[in-house]
Amino acid sequence: MNVGILSIIVLALALCGFVVGRNRALQSVKGDARKLHSLPVYHGQTVALFVTVPAVLMMAVWLVAQPMVIEARIVGQLGDAVAADPVASKLAMEDVSRIADGLDALQAATGLSDDEIGDMRSDLSDIRGRLAEVGVALGSEVRPEIFSMAKSLRGMQQTGATMMTALVLMLAVGGLALGILRIEGDFRARNVAESFFMWLLVAAAGVAILTTIGIVLSLFSETMRFFSVHPASDFFFGLTWNPQFRGGSDLGIIPLLWGTLYITFVAMIVAAPIGIFAAIYTAEYASPRVRSVVKPLIEVIAGIPTVVFGLFALVTVGPFLRDYFAVPFGLGTSGSSVLTAGLVIGILNIPFVSSLTDDIINAVPQSLRDGSYGLGATKSETIKKVILPAALPGIVGAVLLATSRAIGETMIVTMGAGAAAKLDLNPFEAMTTITVKIVSQLTGDLAFDSPETLVAFALGSSLFVITLGLNVFALWIVRKYREQYE
Amino acid sequence: MYDAPANKQSVDQSNQKITARNVQVFYGDKQALRDVSVDIEDRTVTAFIGPSGCGKSTFLRCLNRMNDTVAIARVEGDIRLDGEDIYHPMVDPVQLRAKVGMVFQKPNPFPKSIYDNVAYGPKIHGLTRSKSELDGIVEESLKRAALWNEVKDRLQESGTGLSGGQQQRLCIARAVATGPEVLLMDEPCSALDPIATAQVEELIDDLRQNYSVVIVTHSMQQAARVSQKTAFFHLGNLVEYGETGTIFTNPQDPRTESYITGRIG
Structure with a gap:
């Protein structure tokens, strides 16, 4: 049966x-x-x-x-x-x-x-x-x-x-x-049924947590395997990323980390101000009717698959930056660049920042606005001096969450920034990130137990630790200052 | 409806701070206030009483155009401050609110230091030229709000860390610091305990020396204690307006009598 x-x-x-x-x-x-x-x-x-x-x-x-x-x-x-x-x-x-x-x-x-x-x-x-x-x-x-x-x-x-x-x-x-x-x-049948449903809910929560633990454990056990075949100091402090098929590769994380942080920095320079300003508009200035149209429209961006953004970076933004900025100023001839990927990831993250910020601004009590208007403050004075300071911890949290999303972005970097691991300051140069290298190391034809493949897990662990740290920091900030106006 | 004789007797024209004629307020299609006409005197505490939803807070918020911040509110009629129409298109509501300060029902200090709370108004209006001048305004305002002795050693601590009564006095100090001519208070004691209420009431009486104070209250005892003039609102109408003593001892309108004796409300 x-x-x-x-x-x-x-x-x-x-x-x-x-x-x-x-x-x-x-x-x-x-x-x-x-x-x-x-x-x-x-x-x-x-x-x-x-x-x-x-x-x-x-x-x-x-x-x-x-x-x-x-x-x-x-x-x-x-x-x-x-x-x-x-x-x-x-x-x-x-x-x-x-x-x-x-x-x-x-x-x-x-x-x-x-x-x-x-x-x-x-x-x-x-x-x-x-x-x-x-x-x-x-x-x-x-x-x-x-x-x-x-x-x-x-x-x-x-x-x-x-x-x-x-x-x-x-x-x-x-x-x-x-x-x-x-x-x-x-x-007491009701109590029996009641406790059963409680355990059902506990089990559902448990599945989520256990899965996370499982992922972390498998990530770290493979990372340990990598460090048993490759010296950890070379990985963490190596300035060259140059995997070889026949072994003897340089597997330093520094160039990848630099690329990741550089692209993330550019992305947040784009996403944070635009997202926050958009949120201030939707939360404070827009009439309810405008808001009900504008807010969903901004959030549509979040629904576009990242690979589509990648195409946008590859065929539109990249060539545009190269032809109008990089080449005329003699800064390089590469279509894929840090700036391309950073700009597009920034755009991708705008709705993330603006949506969270909008919620946070709306959570600032109306009584604070009234108090400020009642003293003869204008709208922008009220926003600058009362609302934004009150909402600041939440906004910082939102920006940090968006940052960890930008760090984890893969598709746009692959298509927009290229795959060359470089340590360079020029934003018009092609660079690459940790996530891109994880994909390319795991999808090669190398044996699974070679350091060239296993390094992907060490990269993944590093990325995990970075984003986890950022998320914990963001939550800590949000929690620490949350009760200020309650 | 309010009729003139009660008012004419003692009040001379120059003593009138705010004159309102035929004020109507609509929230969307709903009419919240009908044909309200009131003269509010300078250096006097005027109390607005009436059951919930009678329009007394709505009228109060017309006097400094706080209703402008409510998108669906519409105000008709004529309100003059020192003879100038405050709803005239040339009037900047922001400047008006600097002259007509407001204290709200729930204490709403900004999540800033005590000092910055009081300095907020003077700073945005550019009232001071130096730090020491600003320090002076802050000290004087806190003294006037009877809070100085309690907070003078911790001006840099957060205003939200004070007790409810202290917070409300901080809000009064904040309103006073802007140098207003009129102070509007929307149920300023409803979130406070009796001791804090007594302190704020005493303060209101002091403030009468310098300002015209308009207070909305649910407590008739409070109105009787602090005000010289009382207006009774009911269902969006101004029913009766006159000397506080007269309203409470010899009301002209049967509705007023029912309310103050506790039969409606």
Whole structure:
């Protein structure tokens, strides 16, 4: 029985449980719902939860655990030499499971019985040819021990599935019985349902946090691997970025960090003033009608995919800056430049800054404005001397959040600033950033365990630490000064 | 409706600070104030009383054109300050508000130091030429608001860190520092405890020496304590206006009598 059908059965049982539980709760007080501790619907929910929660949890755990257990047993059977070498055991496992899948497809296509499959032998019949007929291509002839492993893999999978079905159904039926038996007038079904929903919400929050922890752990473990094959001091203090295919590369982060910070600086020079001024206009000057049009229009920018911005940088901004500024002033002939990418990332970040700033300005209490106007201050005096100082911590926070977004931007830099890692002050030169190099190091043809590839993780960790630091700093500022006018 | 005789008897023309004739206020389609005519005297505390939503705060906000900051508000009629029409197109509402200061219901000190709160008005209006002159204004205003002794050692601390009563007196000091001729107070004690209220009331009485004070209040006891003139508003109309003693002891209009005896409100 497959997982889909099993789930439907469990859900059907839960539905039955809901109806039966509700009716039984009513019966237990002879139809007078006022005598129940909880409404009948909560009794129904409780029974349904008793059916589904243990069964679904068991199914989830089984589905995760079964492949791990089977793999461990198969690898164990392949012999100590293979089991000791993680690469070899991984390869062998891939072969085994591909053949097992092939046998499944073969059985589905030809209608062979399990016994007939069991009697097949790789040294007697042309397994490779027959599997190719059903669309499973194998790279080489099938070795007998691999083939027998594939057969035992199928056997274990089938046993596992049967056992899981039995267990899940037992749990579901058991939960149904237990849930129904517990129903009586005084049973606090509402509290049970209540605490279940709390745990559901806790689990949802937990998923988000665990994912983050998982990402960080995998990032840092790969980074450690990089530092075991490449000296950390070369990485952090190296002034050259020059990866080589044959090894012996210079992998210094400084030129990339410089490019990242330079481009981010240009971007924020563009985004911060324009975004803040736009926000002051929408929050303080625009009439409600104008505001309801202008604000969404500014925010549309945020909805444009960054790759489209990249195109804009590549075909419009880059050539424009080169032809009208760089070449006439003798500052370079490159179409891609720090200024191109910085300008376009800045534009991308305008709605981010303006939207947050607008919210922050609106959060400044009207009473402060009244107080200032009441003293005979003009609008711009009020904004300069009262509103902006009151909103400043929030605005700083918004700008810092936008900065960490600019630091992480990849697509626009790839298309607008080029890929040359350089330490240069000229904003019309092509430079590149950490994110771009992460992409290019990971998408090359190099072996995965070479320092040239692993450096991507070290770059990623560095970037993560930088943006995390900025975000924490931004939140700290926002929090520290938030209560000032409350 | 307000009729003239109550007023004519004692008031001579030169003593009138603000004269309002047939003032109407609309918020969108809704009329908030109908045909209000009032003469507010100089060096006098005038109290506006009436149930919630009767238009007394609305009228107060007409007197320094604070209603201009509300997009849907529209004011008709004639309001004159020292004989000059304050709604004349040539009048700059910003300058008007420097002459007609305002203190609000909820204390609203700026999130700045105590000193900067008081110095705010003089600075934006360029009233001082030197730091010492500004220091003088700040000290004098805080003294006039009876706050100087409590804050003189911590002028650089934030104004929002003061207690509610101190904050409200800071707001009064802030309004006084601009050198206004009229002070409008919109329920200045409603967010304060009785002790702070007593301090502010005492202060209002002192302020009468130099300014014309208009105070909106929900508390009839307060009106009776601090004001010389009282106006009773009801449902957007000015029902009765006269000497405070007369209004509270011998009201002419049955609505006024019902309100001050607690039958409507």
